[in-house]
Amino acid sequence: xxxxxxxxxxxxxxxxxxxxxxxxxxxxxxxxxxxxxxxxxxxxxxxxxxxxxxxxxxxxxxxxxxxxxxxxxxxxxxxxxxxxxxxxxxxxxxxxxxxxxxxxxxxxxxxxxxxxxxxxxxxxxxxxxxxxxxxxxxxxxxxxxxxxxxxxxxxxxxxxxxxxxxxxxxxxxxxxxxxxxxxxxxxxxxxxxxxxxxxxxxxxxxxxxxxxxxxxxxxxxxxxxxxxxxxxxxxxxxxxxxxxxxxxxxxxxxxxxxxxxxxxxxxxxxxxxxxxxxxxxxxxxxxxxxxxxxxxxxxxxxxxxxxxxxxxxxxxxxxxxxxxxxxxxxxxxxxxxxxxxxxxxxxxxxxxxxxxxxxxxxxxxxxxxxxxxxxxxxxxxxxxxxxxxxxxxxxxxxxxxxxxxxxxxxxxxxxxxxxxxxxxxxxxxxxxxxxxxxxxxx
Amino acid sequence: xxxxxxxxxxxxxxxxxxxxxxxxxxxxxxxxxxxxxxxxxxxxxxxxxxxxxxxxxxxxxxxxxxxxxxxxxxxxxxxxxxxxxxxxxxxxxxxxxxxxxxxxxxxxxxxxxxxxxxxxxxxxxxxxxxxxxxxxxxxxxxxxxxxxxxxxxxxxxxxxxxxxxxxxxxxxxxxxxxxxxxxxxxxxxxxxxxxxxxxxxxxxxxxxxxxxxxxxxxxxxxxxxxxxxxxxxxxxxxxxxxxxxxxxxxxxxxxxxxxxxxxxxxxxxxxxxxxxxxxxxxxxxxxxxxxxxxxxxxxxxxxxxxxxxxxxxxxxxxxxxxxxxxxxxxxxxxxxxxxxxxxxxxxxxxxxxxxxxxxxxxxxxxxxxxxxxxxxxxxxxxxxxxxxxxxxxxxxxxxxxxxxxxxxxxxxxxxxxxxxxxxxxxx
Numbered sequence: 008x009x010x011x012x013x014x015x016x017x018x019x020x021x022x023x024x025x026x027x028x029x030x031x032x033x034x035x036x037x038x039x040x041x042x043x044x045x046x047x048x049x050x051x052x053x054x055x056x057x058x059x060x061x062x063x064x065x066x067x068x069x070x071x072x073x074x075x076x077x078x079x080x081x082x083x084x085x086x087x088x089x090x091x092x093x094x095x096x097x098x099x100x101x102x103x104x105x106x107x108x109x110x111x112x113x114x115x116x117x118x119x120x121x122x123x124x125x126x127x128x129x130x131x132x133x134x135x136x137x138x139x140x141x142x143x144x145x146x147x148x149x150x151x152x153x154x155x156x157x158x159x160x161x162x163x164x165x166x167x168x169x170x171x172x173x174x175x176x177x178x179x180x181x182x183x184x185x186x187x188x189x190x191x192x193x194x195x196x197x198x199x200x201x202x203x204x205x206x207x208x209x210x211x212x213x214x215x216x217x218x219x220x221x222x223x224x225x226x227x228x229x230x231x232x233x234x235x236x237x238x239x240x241x242x243x244x245x246x247x248x249x250x251x252x253x254x255x256x257x258x259x260x261x262x263x264x265x266x267x268x269x270x271x272x273x274x275x276x277x278x279x280x281x282x283x284x285x286x287x288x289x290x291x292x293x294x295x296x297x298x299x300x301x302x303x304x305x306x307x308x309x310x311x312x313x314x315x316x317x318x319x320x321x322x323x324x325x326x327x328x329x330x331x332x333x334x335x336x337x338x339x340x341x342x343x344x345x346x347x348x349x350x351x352x353x354x355x356x357x358x359x360x361x362x363x364x365x366x367x368x369x370x371x372x373x374x375x376x377x378x379x380x381x382x383x384x385x386x387x388x389x390x391x392x393x394x395x396x397x398x399x400x401x402x403x404x405x406x407x408x409x410x411x412x413x414x415x416x417x418x419x420x421x422x423x424x425x426x427x428x429x430x431x432x433x434x435x436x437x438x439x440x441x442x443x444x445x446x447x448x449x
Numbered sequence: 450x451x452x453x454x455x456x457x458x459x460x461x462x463x464x465x466x467x468x469x470x471x472x473x474x475x476x477x478x479x480x481x482x483x484x485x486x487x488x489x490x491x492x493x494x495x496x497x498x499x500x501x502x503x504x505x506x507x508x509x510x511x512x513x514x515x516x517x518x519x520x521x522x523x524x525x526x527x528x529x530x531x532x533x534x535x536x537x538x539x540x541x542x543x544x545x546x547x548x549x550x551x552x553x554x555x556x557x558x559x560x561x562x563x564x565x566x567x568x569x570x571x572x573x574x575x576x577x578x579x580x581x582x583x584x585x586x587x588x589x590x591x592x593x594x595x596x597x598x599x600x601x602x603x604x605x606x607x608x609x610x611x612x613x614x615x616x617x618x619x620x621x622x623x624x625x626x627x628x629x630x631x632x633x634x635x636x637x638x639x640x641x642x643x644x645x646x647x648x649x650x651x652x653x654x655x656x657x658x659x660x661x662x663x664x665x666x667x668x669x670x671x672x673x674x675x676x677x678x679x680x681x682x683x684x685x686x687x688x689x690x691x692x693x694x695x696x697x698x699x700x701x702x703x704x705x706x707x708x709x710x711x712x713x714x715x716x717x718x719x720x721x722x723x724x725x726x727x728x729x730x731x732x733x734x735x736x737x738x739x740x741x742x743x744x745x746x747x748x749x750x751x752x753x754x755x756x757x758x759x760x761x762x763x764x765x766x767x768x769x770x771x772x773x774x775x776x777x778x779x780x781x782x783x784x785x786x787x788x789x790x791x792x793x794x795x796x797x798x799x800x801x802x803x804x805x806x807x808x809x810x811x812x813x814x815x816x817x818x819x820x821x822x823x824x825x826x827x828x829x830x831x832x833x834x835x836x837x838x839x840x841x842x843x844x845x846x847x848x849x850x851x852x853x854x855x856x857x858x859x860x861x862x863x864x865x866x867x868x869x870x871x872x873x874x875x876x
Contacts, residue, residue, distance in 0.1 A: 026831070029523035029850040031531040066626075103691040391579035391843035392622045402622070414622075439528040439575040441622070448625050448689035 037083040039218075040432030042268030044082040048143050048216035049075030050258070052226045055146030056192060057088070059405035059412050061113055062098025062126075063148060063192060065091050067444055072413045075144050075220055077420035078427075081435045088144040089136040089195030096191060097128040099406050101399065103449035108399065110406060116183035128182065128191075136195035145210060148192030151227045152356075153246040156208040156257050163204040170207075171198030189242075208261050215265045220423055221258070222272035222374065224356050227251060228349055229277050233409070235316060235338040236345035237301045245352055252359040259367050268431050270423060271364035271371055273357040275378030278346055281398040281408035283314040291323065296334035299342050306334045312343035317398070317408045370430035377422050381415075389418060390441035402445050413443040469739050469763065469793045469805060470566035470585060471709070474516045474830070475543050477859040481814025481828035482772020483786025485733035487715030488667035490649060492826075492861050493545035496557040496593050499669040499715075500605025501649035503547050503555045503595040508866035512545040514826075514859030522568070524801055525848040526575060535569045543859075549866045557593040557607070562586065564613075564708050566803055577620040577630075579843050580802040587613045587676075587708065591645060601652055607645040613676040613706065614638035621696065625689035631696060635747065637681030637704060643674035661721040666714075673710040673741055679703050683749060700751035707741040729774040739763040739793035759842065763793040772812070782816030784828075792836075799838035804849035808834035814857075822863055830855040 037044070049055050056063060057073025065071055070090055079086030097113045102124050114127035136142075147170060154170070157163035167173065170193030174180040180187035188194065199205035230243030238244040262269060277283075288295060288311055297313060299305040309315065315323075319339035322328065328335035341349065357375055364371050381403055386393050395401040398408050405412040411419060421437040428435055473479075476494025479486035486494060490502035493510040518541065522534035543561035550556060567584040570576065588611065595605030615638065621631035647669035655662040681704060685696035717731040742763040748756050772786035792805040799805070814828035830853070837848040 026833075027519070027521045027852055027854065029521045029852050030533065031523055031525040031848070031850065034530040067624075101691070106694075108691050388842065388844040390575055391577075391619075391845055437528050439526070441575055441578055444624050444629065445622055446624075448623055449691045 034436055035434065037081060037436075038434045039082070040428075040434070042427070042431035042433060043217040044084050044433075046143070046215060046217040047075070047079050047082060047084055047086060048211070048214045048219045048266075049073075049146055050211065050219060050221040050262075051075075051146035051223055052150045053146070053148035053192070054225060054410060055220075055222050056144065056148050057416070058148050058192075059407070059410045059416075060098040060100060061405075061407040061410075062094075062096040063091050064093070064095035064098050066093050067413075067447065069413055069444075070095065072416060072443060073144060073146075074416040074420040074423065075146070077417055077438055078220065078423055078435070079143065081420075081424060081438065086143045087140060089140075089142050091135055092129055092131045094126050094129045095132055097126045100126060100447065101406060101449050108449065110399075117178065132191065135191075138195060138197045140195075141214065142195060143214075145196070145214060147190070147196070147207070149190045149226055149230075150193070150207070150223065151230070151246055152223050152251050152254050152258070153227060154207060155211075155223070155254050156206050157204070163206065164201060166206065167198050167201055167204035170194070170196070171200075171204065173201045208258060211258065212261050212264065216262060217266055217268075219262050219266050219269040220272070221262075221269065223255070223258070224251070224274040224360060225277065227356065228274065228352050229409075232277055232341055232345070232349045233282070233316070235336075235340050236342065236348065237338050245348075248355050248359065251356055252363065255359060255363045259363055259369065263367055269369045270426050270430070271360055271369055272374040272423070273360050273371065274353050275374045276350060276353055276382070277409070278314060278341065278349055279378065279382035279396075281396055281401065281404050282317045283341060284396070285317050285398040285408060286315040286320045286323070287311070293329070295323065295328040296331050297328065297340045297342065298334045298337040299340075300337050300345065306331060309335075309340065310343065312346065314341040314346055315339065316341065370426050372423055372426045374419075374422070377419075389414075390439055392441060392445075399446060406446060412445050414440055414445050417443040469709070469737065469742070469766075470564050470803060471711070471737060472541050472562060472565055473788075474518075474541055474855060474857060475561050475563065476512070476545075477514050477814060477826040477828040477857040478774070478784065478816065479772075480516070480830055480855070480857050481784035481786060481812050481826070482731055482774060483733075483770040483788040483812050484735070484768070485715055485717075485731040485770035485772045485786065485788075487647070487669050487713045487733050488649070488665040488717040488731060489729070490665075493547045493557065494543070496545045496547055496559045496591065496607065497543070497561060497645070498713075499647035499649050499667045500557070500593045500595050500607050500645055501603050501647035501669070502667055503557050503593065503605050504597045504603030504649065505651075506547045506555060507549050509549075509864040510545075510547045511862040512543070512859055514544075514857060515540055515542045516855050516857040519854045519856070521852045522804065523850045524576070524804070525850075527846055529575050532570065532574050532576075535571060536567050537569065539565070539567060541565060553597050555595045555605075557595070559589065559591045559593065559607070561589055563589050563611075568802055568804075570801070572620070576801045576843075576845055576847075578622050579619065579800060579840070579845060581618040581620060581632075583617040583802050585613065585615050585706075587611055593645070602648065602650045604648050605646065609643040609645055609671070609674065610640065611643065611674045611676060611708065612638065612640045613678070613708075615678060615681075615704075615706070621685070621688070623689055623692055628687040628689065631688040631692075632686045633696070634684045634686070635681060635702060637678035637702065639676045639678040639680075641674040641676040641708070643672040643708075645669065645671045659721070659723055663719040665717045665719070667717075668715075669713045671711045673738060674708040676706045676708060677703075678705065681747070683747070683754075695753045695755070697751050697754070700749050700754060702747045702749045704745065704747050706745070709741045710738040712736045712738075725778050727774075727776040727779070729772075729776070731770075731772045731774075733768075733770040735768040735770060736765065737768070737793070738765050740765050742793070760798075762795060762798055764795055766791040766793045776816070780818045784812075784814040784816065786812040788812070796838060797841040799836060799847065799849070800840050800843070801845070801847055801849075804836065804847065804851065806834040806836040806849065806851060808832060824861045824863075826857070826859045826861065828855075828857040830857075
């Protein structure tokens with residue numbers, strides 16, 4: 008009798024206790040669906056390398072949280088990145104001077120008026136990586152589609168000097184030291200020697216990727232646009248469309264040797280970034296004189312369709328552009344005709360990217376459309392964080408006004424994973440945007 | 450009396466939502482019967498449920514009650530499989546007193562916590578920029594008088610003085626080289642007034658030998674109560690130096706919260722089956738004017754701090770409450786009930802701050818009359834519901850699973866009144 012009472016009592020206690028369980032079961036392990044994530048390789052430029060604030064740095068896991076690394080973590084696969092230490096390449100940052108937030112540009116060896124607070128590269132950045140490591144993130148800051156493969160020896164040498172080294176003039180090298188490459192961001196790969204250069208596409212081939220993401224093409228137009236529509240002695244030309252397609256095809260053909268799945272992202276409208284929309288006539292509240300283009304001598308008052316670059320702000324403060332005699336140099340303005348050229352060019356290469364990916368049955372992420380949503384001027388939110396495109400305070404972009412910050416990259420990673428799930432029947436879970444940092448305020 | 454009130458105030462009244470942040474725990478006979486009580490008059494909780502019904506209470510009657518609200522809430526998002534709320538248990542209380550002055554008049558008083566809510570999460574949880582902790586507590590004080598118009602009809606009215614206190618904490622998404630995020634902590638309190646009126650009618654009695662059936666009707670209306678939080682204090686911590694003009698260490702704020710009007714119409718049937726058995730069935734139609742909660746705005750004294758305005762856009766809701774009581778030999782009662790509670794929160798507005806859910810809840814309870822003076826009531830409420838919604842303003846996609854057990858215990862004391870000859874004039 009006593010025993011049975013006890014039994015009833017404990018049964019009742021058990022029932023009541025189980026009645027308070029509200030926990031949801033853990034999510035199931037990642038499933039790649041029809042794709043094979045075992046060797047995920049990412050191809051791209053600075054946006055894919057984890058670049059922000061005009062540099063590659065990692066004091067707060069900025070590079071570590073590149074969007075492909077976020078995707079790989081959700082895939083549950085190992086993903087090696089050529090990580091820099093601390094301040095890495097140096098970068099631009101914010102300082103609070105005289106009760107105002109000021110942008111301090113990164114230390115630049117080509118200038119002799121660097122700000123005393125300018126951040127230069129970390130010494131470790133000179134011997135940054137081990138070229139024998141097989142990295143999964145093959146993105147290189149500044150990588151153009153035209154640099155992926157060379158069809159003649161001039162191209163091959165150009166690509167070598169760009170990323171490999173052996174720059175003849177010290178002035179051109181990234182740190183003004185002769186023999187260094189023009190861009191330091193590819194030095195984790197072996198580009199051979201000037202006598203026998205190795206193409207980027209060789210590294211793509213050797214990676215034996217089973218799955219890839221590719222966001223290339225941005226720099227084929229951004230170099231020109233960020234120079235105010237100037238090809239800077241040929242180093243920032245708009246890659247000819249024909250050549251763009253041929254090389255993009257070659258890249259995907261190479262990936263297709265080993266990868267049965269992948270996502271190609273289109274290029275967003277870069278003219279909508281804060282870099283082109285922060286210094287405006289409306290904000291300045293005065294007339295600005297500009298020199299129109301590289302090959303004209305037309306000097307006129309800027310109209311609102313002309314986009315003044317973010318970098319023109321300091322020149323305008325010094326008095327440039329206030330008179331017809333002292334106009335803003337054309338490199339500081341993407342004038343209204345150049346804006347159209349950029350927009351049309353992006354539409355043209357996007358058509359090629361889509362066609363090339365479709366021909367090989369790879370998935371397409373429409374970054375063009377997605378970034379329209381980001382940049383359309385309306386506030387949007389994730390996890391209760393409100394974002395706008397306002398420079399610095401907007402929350403999506405980093406201090407350079409071009410690249411996203413870590414939160415922005417997390418949002419982009421989620422867009423990729425949505426496409427991967429839809430295209431390959433995978434079950435990748437999005438990441439919580441709130442777990443990533445925004446801009447570092449002083 | 451004052452001392453009792455002070456002691457009551459010391460009890461933590463942070464409480465958990467039910468039907469918005471209204472607490473339908475104000476009497477334990479009611480709580481056991483689906484929350485319906487507007488058409489009954491068998492204890493002092495009538496002061497709250499229907500001042501008109503107070504007229505039927507003889508002598509001096511007191512009720513002291515408390516509930517233990519034991520909430521379990523988990524949230525799932527597409528990003529995070531499970532987050533448990535860390536909300537504390539809550540103990541809302543109530544105290545009622547009714548005194549019969551003479552054949553016509555009764556006077557009464559109440560203290561209770563009619564509204565309250567509390568949600569807590571770990572500080573570093575995914576939705577920390579929406580909410581980390583929030584708590585609202587209210588105390589109502591209501592002197593009441595009732596008047597018997599007629600043998601069958603009585604009316605009553607009470608003046609309500611309400612105090613409310615509010616606190617909330619959330620993270621601010623700004624970081625510096627030494628901090629990962631800022632934090633806002635807001636606390637404030639205020640008060641307001643309102644009224645509570647009711648009509649009660651024992652409109653029909655059927656007798657058939659030893660069997661007797663009473664039909665009762667009750668109507669009650671509790672007014673809205675605007676609570677002005679005029680002296681709020683906001684503290685911002687871990688804010689980067691460059692943003693401290695906007696988010697200073699300390700600033701004042703003002704806000705306003707309108708507690709909703711509540712209208713209830715109820716019907717009960719009490720059937721004396723034989724000497725030993727009394728059956729009661731009861732139904733309340735309950736309407737709560739939650740559309741008063743349309744926006745929650747904090748205005749800061751510091752000019753540079755942006756006004757915080759969140760649109761709530763709640764809607765008026767109807768609740769149906771059904772209850773049953775079987776009393777044996779006027780000594781032992783067993784009760785059960787059910788209520789269909791509609792959430793005032795529209796699609797697109799459900800926040801982890803107060804994840805309210807439309808649901809059917811079950812109630813039960815016991816009563817035991819110890820002697821002519823003392824009786825006790827025990828009640829139990831079980832809520833279990835799940836809801837998924839995308840909070841549009843935050844783009845936060847949450848599935849909320851909520852189970853709440855509420856245990857209530859009350860003591861009723863009944864003292865015989867003075868003889869009619871010695872009417873009191875001091876009340």
